[in-house]
Amino acid sequence: MSEQPRLTTRALHKRFGGVIALKGVDFELAPGEVHALCGENGAGKSTLIKLLGGIHPFGGYEGEITVEGKRAEFKTPGDADAAGIAVIFQELALIPEMTVAENLLLAHAPIRGGLIDWNAVYQRAREILNEAEIDLDPTATVESLGIGQRQLVEIAKAIGKKSKVLILDEPTAALTDQEVKALLALVKRYKAAGISCIYISHKLDEVFAVSDRITVLRDGSSIITLDASKTRESEVIKHMVGRDIEDLFPRRKSEPGKPLLRVKDLYVAKKSGEQPFLQNIDFEVRAGEVLGIGGLMGAGRTELLMHMFGVWGVRHSGSVELDGEQVKGQTPQQLLDKGMALVSEDRKRHGLILSASIGFHLTLSKLASVTQSNGLINDALEHNIEEKLFKSLRIKARDLETVVGTLSGGNQQKVVLGKALHTGPKVLLLDEPTRGIDVGAKIEVYELINRMTAEGKAVILVSSELPELLGMSDRIYILHEGKASGPFKPSEVTQERLLAAAMGKEREKQAS
């Protein structure tokens, strides 16, 4: 790497009021290099790319950023853009109602005679998509596209602007395996064309598949830069958490008791009058058991949990029994009372009231437990309960009054879990409980699952991560297009076989 680096940062420091977000980040990106940034949530990855993208403007930080040897002073995202740096955030900046072409050329549509030249717009959009080697219809509206395709639109936008540095923030968090493969292939092709890429992901297999070097951030500092071809995953994890992790999945088996949840021949449609999407679902979960449910995005995992929890779909036939009682048509409030709780996949949408405090959340689902006979909430009692949950979940925050919107993903997830735990559930439905949270917090979630089953509760664990599913479940079902295959025993099944089942191959085999 004797060439001039495309981008460097030196001794970057950034603070938000009293909180230090970055305290010394040294980073170097070579031309045509894919450089991964790894680190737990809160390690400073997001802050770093916001500095690089001009979102936190020059003057608000210490240290130096250079682009191709020249000192960069980005005051706006537009400045970073002009310097050839394109950041693609998790939350995409697209307008759903507009077409792909309109989104691509939003800011600089070709004008003729004071009006937008629509023919030129579509032609230019086609050129950009060709150049980016992305196969998309420029006349399709963005809302008609899947998440993966929407991401491609953002990437095409960056390529269209002749960006030299592409920064991808958790680009695969919501993608199917196939989409992930396509995206990684695309990154490699851009790399061959000399475009540098900063790749941020929690998924280490992707990081190793695509990157040349890996820089680990921890607590706002750059810890080490590793050569990807000479490094093992465990080493990266060690640097991320700052300690060795012997066992990622510390599942402790407990003796299964009586069945707490029984699902029989369940057929559920999205709306009345439609064909059932979930078909012939049949399983039971016993006290002390973890039932794993896998499958690709859109296979019906979330829908199954949401249906059991009374917020999705119209049941055609079949039954759900919670500890011997029929569940049909109850509201979440009634189900929580009966002992079922759901921790949903999308924390920010279904789990949290971002403007409210930690304490507000912890008792929200069962305020009756802290309400006196005169209808008022007993402050002291409530505080006691909240303090216990706060400590036992090891939520990292100043105190119970901290607003949850300011917490890291892992701590937010602990708040959602605490909210469910306070209801004293017999059956806990966990939908991707470790998505987007760091390794340390993941292990704490696993420990919590162990604690739940040891207390005789039943857990359903939905996960896209096969190692997690294999490591934490006692039995596994795989959903594909609303149909289940299984059960699989974790000790007797490979990742490959589960993946095949998720792609629909297992059912074909069973059918034949």
Next chain:
Amino acid sequence: MNTRIPLRSLSMLIALILICAFFAVKQPVFLSARNLSLLSIELSVTAILALGMLLVLLPGHIDLSAGSGVGLTGAVAAVMVFDARWPAPVALLLAAVMAVVVWGAMGALIVRQKIPAFIITLGGLLVFKGLHWLVIRNQTIPVVEGGKENIYSLLTTYYLPPIVGAGLGLAVVAAQVYSSQSARKRRISYGFQVDDGETNFLKLFVGAQLVLLLVLIANQYRGLPLAAVILGLVAYATHVITQHTPFGRYLYAVGGNEEAALISGVPIQRTVIGAFGLMGLIVALGGFMETAYSGASTSTVGSLMELDAVAACVIGGTSLRGGRGTVPGVIFGALIMATLLNGLTLMAVSPEIKYIARGVVLALAVWVDVKLAGK
């Protein structure tokens, strides 16, 4: 660490002081005991409606029909008293029950049939206005026969005897000191952040002075107006409801994130219908007071009051998207709106200019708040 009162919460206080200083200089009678007493009555109606509005804004809705509702409920009660010769307490009770039922029904339409509150209550604004004019047949219906008094007319004409008012003021101050000290102790024991001793004392001192000052000034005129006492009670009740009951928590949860609230087991329908039911009760109360203040139900009573209520909430830091807002903030916002109207009226400003001035102040206040929030 020394706690500073953030500029953002001070900015409205500064604005209020500036507004008062302006009127005091331009129109010295502004500071007279009589005018300040009247101002406290005008404030009471605006603030009570704004507190109701807070209850529907918190879960993310709005009530545009409040002003028309004020006119209608006041008219219904007036007709029952003056035309039908029913006892005033019965008339007030019936009109209040009617309002609770109608507002509850609007809440049910909003949350069950998924019609936006904006539309339902906009419809309510028009329907109630029409009904109001029908009920009074476009005439002037007094709230009591000439020269007599009843509980309806006394709402805004009764003043507490000075000695009772003074006692009440002292009791309120004592309660303030006690509750704030015990809350402070509790927060310290929880390890929460508290103001340092000095700031804490200053806040209490200013609060206590304001209450005692109000009593003193009011006693120089006719005594503490009953309307101000009613406002105190409504404010206290609203504060307790929003901060210390499960229903209050639900209001914030629904407005903060309805989907998350549903999954968390919050009874969304009951919460929204409850908020509108309470709004109905408050509209009725505001309607009686506003009508009593005018002495009779006329076709203009209550007109556009919903906008003052929304403005007071917004100035006081309530979010129109829901999930954010407090009782003290709303009272403050109402104080600014009521002071402005009172002062402009004293200066004999024409109605045209009054509207323009209030609109400008509203926009200005929110602009300053947005600017300071970004800091």
